[in-house]
Amino acid sequence: MYRSHTCGELRMEHVGINVTLAGWVQRSRDLGGMTFTDLRDRYGITQLTFNMEVNADLCEQARKLGREFVIQAIGIVIERSSKNKNMLTGEIEINVTELKILNAAKLPPFTIEDETDGGDELRMQYRYLDLRRNPVQQKLIIRNKVALETRNYLDSQGFMDVETPVLIKSTPEGARDFVVPSRMNAGQFYALPQSPQTFKQLLMVSGFDKYYQIVKCFRDEDLRADRQPEFTQIDCEMAFVEQDDVLNTFEGLIKHLFKTVRGVEFEGAFPRITYAEAMEKYGSDKPDIRFGMEFVDLTKEAQGKEFAIFDSAEIVLGINASKCSEFTRKQIDELTDWVKRPQIGAKGMIYLRYNTDGTYKSSVDKFYSEADLKVWAEKANMQPGDLLLLLSGETNKTRKQLNELRLHLGNSLGLRQSDVFKPLWVLDFPLLEWDEENGRYHAMHHPFTSPKPEDLHLISTDPSKVRANAYDLAMNGVELGGGSIRIHDRTLQSQMFDLLGFTREEAQSQFGFLMNAFEYGAPPHGGLAFGLDRLVATMGGSESIRDYIAFPKNNSGRDTMIDAPSPLDDKQLKELGIKKA
Numbered sequence: 181m182y183r184s185h186t187c188g189e190l191r192m193e194h195v196g197i198n199v200t201l202a203g204w205v206q207r208s209r210d211l212g213g214m215t216f217t218d219l220r221d222r223y224g225i226t227q228l229t230f231n232m233e234v235n236a237d238l239c240e241q242a243r244k245l246g247r248e249f250v251i252q253a254i255g256i257v258i259e260r261s262s263k264n265k266n267m268l269t270g271e272i273e274i275n276v277t278e279l280k281i282l283n284a285a286k287l288p289p290f291t292i293e294d295e296t297d298g299g300d301e302l303r304m305q306y307r308y309l310d311l312r313r314n315p316v317q318q319k320l321i322i323r324n325k326v327a328l329e330t331r332n333y334l335d336s337q338g339f340m341d342v343e344t345p346v347l348i349k350s351t352p353e354g355a356r357d358f359v360v361p362s363r364m365n366a367g368q369f370y371a372l373p374q375s376p377q378t379f380k381q382l383l384m385v386s387g388f389d390k391y392y393q394i395v396k397c398f399r400d401e402d403l404r405a406d407r408q409p410e411f412t413q414i415d416c417e418m419a420f421v422e423q424d425d426v427l428n429t430f431e432g433l434i435k436h437l438f439k440t441v442r443g444v445e446f447e448g449a450f451p452r453i454t455y456a457e458a459m460e461k462y463g464s465d466k467p468d469i470r471f472g473m474e475f476v477d478l479t480k481e482a483q484g485k486e487f488a489i490f491d492s493a494e495i496v497l498g499i500n501a502s503k504c505s506e507f508t509r510k511q512i513d514e515l516t517d518w519v520k521r522p523q524i525g526a527k528g529m530i531y532l533r534y535n536t537d538g539t540y541k542s543s544v545d546k547f548y549s550e551a552d553l554k555v556w557a558e559k560a561n562m563q564p565g566d567l568l569l570l571l572s573g574e575t576n577k578t579r580k581q582l583n584e585l586r587l588h589l590g591n592s593l594g595l596r597q598s599d600v601f602k603p604l605w606v607l608d609f610p611l612l613e614w615d616e617e618n619g620r621y622h623a624m625h626h627p628f629t630s631p632k633p634e635d636l637h638l639i640s641t642d643p644s645k646v647r648a649n650a651y652d653l654a655m656n657g658v659e660l661g662g663g664s665i666r667i668h669d670r671t672l673q674s675q676m677f678d679l680l681g682f683t684r685e686e687a688q689s690q691f692g693f694l695m696n697a698f699e700y701g702a703p704p705h706g707g708l709a710f711g712l713d714r715l716v717a718t719m720g721g722s723e724s725i726r727d728y729i730a731f732p733k734n735n736s737g738r739d740t741m742i743d744a745p746s747p748l749d750d751k752q753l754k755e756l757g758i759k760k761a
Contacts (some may be wrong), residue, residue: 182252182282188224192271194257201226201274202282204312205249206292208242215242216273219253224318227260227273228253241279248285248292248309254278290370305740307731319728323716325441327394330712331416331570333436337429339390344379346372346396351690352510356400358409361756372398375709377626378694380417381666384705385697389419394712406658406714406725409737414661414715417707423649423665426706427452427605430610430661433710434603434653442719444601450653451604458606463583465609468657469602471595473499473586475579476560487547489528493572497582498532498560503593505565512567519571519585526581532568587657596656598721603655608632611648612679620681625650627676627691628705629664643679651708658718663708671699 183202191197203221215230230242245251253746255276265686290298292312303310310316350357350371357371375397383391393415400409414433418426431450438444451469458467461474475497482496490496501507507515512531519526532542532553540553548556560568571582590596611631612621621643623629630649631639638646652662667673673695677687687695713725726732733739753759 186223187219187221188268190226190257190269190272190274192259195259195272197257198254199257199274200227200252200254202252203250204285204292205245205247207247208245210243215239217242217245219251222314224268225507226269227264228255228276228562229258229273230276230279232458235277238276238279242276245281245287246287248288248312249281250283252280252282252283286610287335289444301734301740304732304734307741311730316727316758319716319720319722322441322720323712323728326437326712326716326719329437329440330392330394331434333433334390334392334416337390337432339392340388341393342383342388342391343393343535344373344383344395346375348373348379349690356399360409360519361758363756366757374399376415377628378691379667379693380415381628381702381705382697384419384666384668385700385702389703390417390425391707392416403733403735403737406711406717406723408713408725408729409436409733411725412712414710414712415707416663416709417705419703419705421665421704421706423607423651423706426663426665426708427651428730430653430708430710431605434660437529437715438601438719446601446603452607453604454608455610455647456608459579461580462586463581464657465606465652466654466657466659467604468587468590468596469604469657470597470600471590473501473589475582476568478556478559478560481552481555481559482570482572485547485552487544490572491555493574493578495575496570496572497578497580498556498568498570499582499586499589500560500562500566501569501589502563502566503595504567504569504589507567515569515585518588519581524581524584525577526571526585527573529585530572532562532570534562534564534566534568537703538564577711601655601718603653603660605652607650608647608653609650609652610644610652611635611646614644621679623680624648625662625664627680628666628673628694630667630672639675639679647707653708653710655718658714659711660715660718661708661710663706665704665706668702668704669696 181200184200187201187203201219203219206218206220206225208215210215213232217228218225219228232239253274253276255274257272260271260273288309290296290302291305292309294313294315296313314757315321330693332439347360347370350359350369355374357374360368360370360372362368376395377395380391394414395413396410397413401407431587435446438446455465458465461607463475476499477495478498479496482490484491516529518528526725530543532540534557535541540550540557542548542553556568562568569585571578608622611629613624615622625648632647632649648664650662650664653660667676674687717725720728731739731741738744
């Protein structure tokens with residue numbers, strides 16, 4: 181054996197026994213007569229000791245060990261004279277009697293410590309070294325636990341793990357597909373799946389009433405902190421269910437995961453709000469409810485006073501930033517500049533301060549009387565000392581801008597604590613959204629989402645008002661997952677494709693297999709998919725999913741470690757029937 185124990189295993193009860201350890205040299209300290217070496221593996225760190233008076237040759241050998249050398253050490257476990265309470269193995273050390281260098285190492289390009297000196301791009305280039313760091317390993321350990329407990333829970337609920345194809349057919353809806361040329365079918369292409377959507381619906385038609393899969397998905401889209409070109413879903417589907425059945429089942433999964441992985445227990449059912457309510461209160465379909473600052477609509481109260489900015493606006497919205505009561509005028513001006521940045525796009529910001537002496541101070545005093553401002557304050561439930569911040573303009577843009585301001589204040593005031601978790605379901609999304617540029621509707625979720633039964637009569641008369649039988653689970657401002665009750669009737673599915681601008685020929689060519697399957701007895705069904713990467717990042721208190729993926733891509737979609745994507749040689753291009761540009 182290369183080792184009898186791991187580097188995180190030995191304790192005082194092991195004193196006196198002979199052990200064999202193997203791992204990487206974390207650091208060495210040469211104190212003249214003694215040399216101390218910290219040996220590391222993924223389980224922990226154990227201190228090795230070498231004594232010049234006991235074995236000079238061995239001590240000289242230890243002095244030559246560099247960082248990240250791979251070694252094997254045999255010795256006796258002894259009690260440590262200078263104990264380290266910050267290490268799990270800090271009460272013992274190994275008095276080494278034999279040392280073997282298994283592999284020497286070059287000096288790493290950055291320090292492999294919890295707090296490293298390596299930048300993001302450098303660490304991505306040498307990801308195999310970055311993965312040796314304890315914080316990175318702990319993130320992947322969380323991911324492993326979440327995947328394991330997901331399987332345990334879903335298995336206990338009667339779900340069956342079924343694999344679906346990775347080489348599928350390209351469809352134009354949604355994000356761009358990654359495509360794969362077929363050598364055996366010249367001039368034709370597979371696509372990598374954005375999700376197993378149609379296949380899991382076909383499994384319901386096939387009689388597998390509870391399906392799940394922890395599955396790779398692919399989307400060719402612009403990247404950000406919570407997006408990667410390849411990502412992992414906990415993909416699930418159920419037959420003979422209604423919306424509440426799905427929500428209750430997967431609320432149970434999330435409660436199980438947080439309890440078993442994080443030791444966090446949620447009391448009672450998760451709150452539920454409609455999409456319309458989420459947009460009105462927070463300007464977001466994934467609101468962060470760890471703190472207040474809900475929107476206050478002041479359109480009626482603010483208009484008609486000859487203040488042109490408000491009078492010309494579709495909506496005037498405010499937030500009672502009560503935690504900002506001590507903000508100076510300079511800080512308010514800095515917030516105004518912040519919302520005017522191109523990324524936010526507001527033209528300006530108005531404030532109202534409710535002074536502790538009962539008077540009001542606003543940046544629009546000359547347009548509004550003390551009585552007018554009091555009406556604002558009452559509607560916003562302001563108390564003496566509170567600060568009201570207002571934006572105005574086109575409804576959707578203003579809501580989005582105020583949401584960004586709300587989250588910015590939440591961050592700067594320390595209200596978005598990473599160890600506090602607040603889930604909620606967002607329901608009743610619009611079925612369709614209008615695309616001004618192309619002059620047609622797009623599916624808000626996807627073309628297979630069922631409309632609310634009570635809105636079916638609006639499909640032919642006012643499609644924009646049809647609500648989807650769809651739902652998302654949000655937590656801490658992150659969409660953890662979403663799903664819907666699906667269409668299981670060919671006639672309704674054809675009607676949906678008509679609304680989305682498909683010709684009958686296009687619908688049959690792209691999705692004929694699914695509509696044909698509906699003619700052979702498709703049960704009512706619905707499901708949900710969680711983003712595993714987002715879920716574990718949220719559980720770990722991180723904003724970036726990249727930290728929880730073993731070998732992620734950078735913001736340009738490149739793997740700098742293996743240098744991918746990369747060109748193909750002429751021979752490969754010829755075999756695939758692809759001409760060079």
